[in-house]
Each structure stands twice: as C-alpha cells, then as structure tokens.
Amino acid sequence: MAIKDHLIPAPGLRRVGLDPDSYALHLDCGIWRASCTGCGYELAEGRHQDRVERKAARRSCPVCNEVA
C-alpha cells in the first residue's frame, strides 16, 4: 500500500474492448486494480484479473463523466 504512487502500468495486459483506454490495470501486492486513465479513480479491484477487467469495463469513471 505504501508504494501506491509507484504502480507500474501494464499496457501489455490490457485487453482491447469497447473502450480500452478508459482504465489501466495494475498489479499491486497480488491485487489487481483498474484505475481511470484520466484521473486515477479506482474503478475496480480484486484478485482475479479477468473479473477486475470486466468490472472496470462496465463502469465509467464517475469523476471524468461527472455523474452526480
């Protein structure tokens, strides 16, 4: 958790989907995190990359999209 600012993006692991640039995947201490590429808002997290990817792909960033 302390190295949160040093997460390395893993573009090679990003799957091309409907909106592939809406989130970025990171592997942090065994936990996958999908965060918005625009503002860094965490869209999803979990131990399974597939689930995190799917969850993130379905969500749109509430910050960037200004959903009240």
Ligand SMILES: [Zn+2]
């Ligand atoms: Zn955002």
